[in-house]
Amino acid sequence: MQRIKKGDTVEVIAGSDKGARGEVLHVYPKEDRVVIERVNIVKKHQKPVSAGRQQVQPGIIEYEAPINLSNVMLVCSQCDKPTRVGYRVNEDGMKVRVCRACASDID
Numbered sequence: 793m794q795r796i797k798k799g800d801t802v803e804v805i806a807g808s809d810k811g812a813r814g815e816v817l818h819v820y821p822k823e824d825r826v827v828i829e830r831v832n833i834v835k836k837h838q839k840p841v842s843a844g845r846q847q848v849q850p851g852i853i854e855y856e857a858p859i860n861l862s863n864v865m866l867v868c869s870q871c872d873k874p875t876r877v878g879y880r881v882n883e884d885g886m887k888v889r890v891c892r893a894c895a896s897d898i899d
């Protein structure tokens with residue numbers, strides 16, 4: 793089970809974007825990496841090239857680069873704190889994520 797899922801709000805706990813919060817846009821489970829909205833922005837210079845029928849606009853493209861999962865913590869929607877994730881099994885036998893700080897369900 794994934795600790796962090798797409799659509800979660802996370803806080804960056806290490807690196808140059810430490811303290812930043814954003815929504816998880818993409819998860820790469822195999823690489824343990826996540827892409828977070830407005831975090832780890834990299835700039836890429838785009839040359840004017842034509843890709844197929846579409847003309848690619850030249851200039852500087854900004855996009856979010858993936859960062860390591862260990863550099864982020866899930867922000868609990870109930871207590872608004874970055875927290876470690878616990879698990880419990882609910883009445884239906886499903887595993888749900890719980891906040892370790894306030895013990896409320898995250899899913």
Ligand SMILES: [Zn+2]
Nearest residue numbers: 868871891894
């Ligand atoms: Zn909480």
